[in-house]
Amino acid sequence: MDRVPVLKLGDVLLVSIQVDLADKTTVQLEEDLSERIVATGARGVIIDISALDIVDSFVGRMLATIAAISRVLDAETVVVGMRPAVAITLVELGLSLHGIQTALNVERALEVLSRARDDDWIPPLDTEDDTAPAAP
Amino acid sequence: MTGDPGEEAQTQAVVSDQDVVRVRQLVRTAAVTAKLSLVDQTKVVTAASELARNTLVYGGGGSVQVRVVRQRRSGVRVELADDGPGIGDLELALTDGYTTGGGLGLGLSGARRLVDEFEIDTAPGRGTRISIVKWAR
Amino acid sequence: MALSTDESRRMADRLRTDSADLVATWVAKAGAPLTGRLSEGELRRQITELYGVLVAALDEGMTDLSAAPGGELRAVLADLSRGRARQGFSATETAVSVFTLKDALSGRADLADPAELRDFLSFNRFIDELGLFTFSSYSAAREELIADQAEQLLELSTPVVKLWEGVVAVPLVGTLDSARAQVVMERLLQALVDTGSPYAIIDITGVPAVDTQVAQHILKTVVAARLMGAECLISGIRPQIAQTIVALGIEFGDIATKATLADALRHVLRRSAARTGGRAEPVA
Structure with a gap:
């Protein structure tokens, strides 16, 4: 059975689907990704589907599930590179992939993820300020 | 040359999830031969994928026939057949979001929206036969 | 069947006797109605070629144009018709090149x-x-030509323009039918990929009316763009169209609509500035 490779880039996992997905491969990817998110402590997942010439409801559901799982594991999922014909077909099929973030390409997806992290950013607690007396 | 039943019928048995992939490839090739636009190719391949998975999951396997049809326009006809339990309430099965298999419930209803012609012949205990056609614009 | 096998042989013989003179007469007669719009050299080349394949086909005992030995002859005739159709000759002017063979032959019988x-x-x-076949290939070629032109017109009427770095727009002008709306949709989405633009604006200032189907197409485009990771705005909705949209009960949902293209562009620029600026140069 084919297995889709999962690459780690810093705290982001990158999955580039290059084969016509059989259903078992799709399910396998779901499992692999959940494990890798926990094992690597990844904060973001990018799924590149630019090589897929169709996305049917099975693959659509996989994308939604991965997004939901990664959210539970505190990671953000971005689906990138959907082809126009695929997008038009998905709309017609009635699949709007609610709750899934999308980006045009991997570069944009990295921007989206880093923005999400900026929002999380908390200024370091400046303990000195608290303790130092307001010296005249 | 004018024979309307079409030509080059290809048959693919559907007994595993790999066969669903093969059905997609057969339909893609036929759609290219029938000169469908890229979007229409994508639509008919997606519809065939949904229906072939239904044949596998609900029909317990079956067979798919793919052919290029030429009438006034050219097109692709995909016929799926299984000897599974059949569908009792067809209207309900064609409703968006209705599922008995834990899916999204978009297989039948979604596939119907993606093609130009959609015929279904089914009854409990008699299996299911579905025929879809997508014409070149 | 137009000819018996014997007749086709006799016709080949007839064509072969004094062939140079026959071709010259044929060229002269065929050239007259074209009034110099086709160079004589070109016409002579066409007629000579036609003459060659005609004699060859008759030698093979062709009795009917649709029979097997006529294959090459049909191809040459179809080529001739297509060429003339593209050059703007009329159907009569095209078929006459074939029919004048009769004149050329009658002089010697x-x-x-x-x-x-x-x-x-x-x-x-x-x-x-042969003449009828020329007619029908001519009209087939014309139909092809018209279909091509209609397609080109469709493309011309739906230009996708780059408005700003990362922003593409389609200004729609004229009536939108379902076919055109579909072309717009596909071209706009492809432009997003080609230019890597995360924003698209559909401006419908020049659209006089919107029906349910067209509105649906626009809505689908917006949703499809979202699936691809881009945001799509609609600008230039005129009051009558706004009324129709509400009257038809079409849900525009959370789709951003702006009064003018300029408003839409300003909105997009502000948003993308907030995106990149928020990180690079935090507001003091």
Whole structure:
């Protein structure tokens, strides 16, 4: 059975689907990704589907599930590179992939993820300020 | 040359999830031969994928026939057949979001929206036969 | 069947006797109605080629244009018709190049001889068949031409323009039918990929009316763009169209609509500034 490779880039996992997905491969990817998110402590997942010439409801559901799982594991999922014909077909099929973030390409997806992290950013607690007396 | 039943019928048995992939490839090739636009190719391949998975999951396997049809326009006809339990309430099965298999419930209803012609012949205990056609614009 | 096998042989013989003179007469007669719009050299080349394949086909005992030995002849005739159709000649002007073979032949037949008259009538019938074939290939070529032009017009009427770095727009002008709306949709989405633009604006200032189907197409485009990771705005909705949209009960949902293209562009620029600026140079 084919297995889709999962690459780690810093705290982001990158999955580039290059084969016509059989259903078992799709399910396998779901499992692999959940494990890798926990094992690597990844904060973001990018799924590149630019090589897929169709996305049917099975693959659509996989994308939604991965997004939901990664959210539970505190990671953000971005689906990138959907082809126009695929997008038009998905709309017609009635699949709007609610709750899934999308980006045009991997570069944009990295921007989206880093923005999400900026929002999380908390200024370091400046303990000195608290303790130092307001010296005249 | 004018024979309307079409030509080059290809048959693919559907007994595993790999066969669903093969059905997609057969339909893609036929759609290219029938000169469908890229979007229409994508639509008919997606519809065939949904229906072939239904044949596998609900029909317990079956067979798919793919052919290029030429009438006034050219097109692709995909016929799926299984000897599974059949569908009792067809209207309900064609409703968006209705599922008995834990899916999204978009297989039948979604596939119907993606093609130009959609015929279904089914009854409990008699299996299911579905025929879809997508014409070149 | 236009000719018997014997007749086709006799016709080949007839064409072969003094062939140079026959071709010259044929070229002269065929050239007259074209009034110099086709160079004589070009016409001579076409007629000579036609003559060559005609004699070859007759030698093979062709009795009917649609039969197997006529394959090359059909191809040459179809080529001739297509060429003339593209050059703007009329159907008559095209077919006359074939029919003038009759004139060229009649000058050399002794029509007082009953046998020769019979042959000549058969040849005529056969040449008619060639002419009719030319007519039908001509009209097929014209139809192709018209379909091509309609498609080109469709593309011309839906330009996708790059408005700003990362922003593409389609200004729609004129009536939108379902076919055109679909073309717009596909081209706009492809432009997003090609230019890597995360924003698209559909401006419908120039659209006089929107029906349910067209509105649906626009909505689908917006949703499809979202699936691809881009945001799509609609600008230039005129009051009547806004009324129709509400009257038809079409849900625009959370789709951003702006009064003018300028408003839409400003909105997009502000948003993308907030995106990149928020990180690079935090607001003091």
